[in-house]
Amino acid sequence: VLVAMGLAVFSWGALAAGSANNFFEVTVRPGSSELCLSDPCTVYFETPAGSGTHNIFQNGTIKAGVAVGGQRVLLGVYSNESLVFRVEGTDLPEAHLTVVGSP
Numbered sequence: 001v002l003v004a005m006g007l008a009v010f011s012w013g014a015l016a017a018g019s020a021n022n023f024f025e026v027t028v029r030p031g032s033s034e035l036c037l038s039d040p041c042t043v044y045f046e047t048p049a050g051s052g053t054h055n056i057f058q059n060g061t062i063k064a065g066v067a068v069g070g071q072r073v074l075l076g077v078y079s080n081e082s083l084v085f086r087v088e089g090t091d092l093p094e095a096h097l098t099v100v101g102s103p
Helices: 002-017
Strands: 020-022 025-028 033-036 041-046 053-058 062-068 072-078 081-087 095-099
Touching: 025 033, 025 095, 041 062, 041 095, 053 072, 062 072, 072 081
Parallel strands: 020 033, 025 041, 033 095
Antiparallel strands: 041 072, 053 062, 053 081, 081 095
């Protein structure tokens, strides 16, 4: 049992090492990979200053919101899922988000 618990803690630590840990809310940006350790999680999106105004799509086809360059915009509240966000009409890299409950 202790070994299983240790592996679970190690797995969460390894997963979190590559991305920021956030509770209750997270801000994703083009090229980022974020992990929100609260369920539900409030999600914001921020594009670089000067990048204009563009639609933000989640998982390819669902419009999540509108990005205004340099401003943080609310996308909504997400629960227990993995998402990919992209900024329409730009070559900005995708942003990745995973929402999980606390371990």
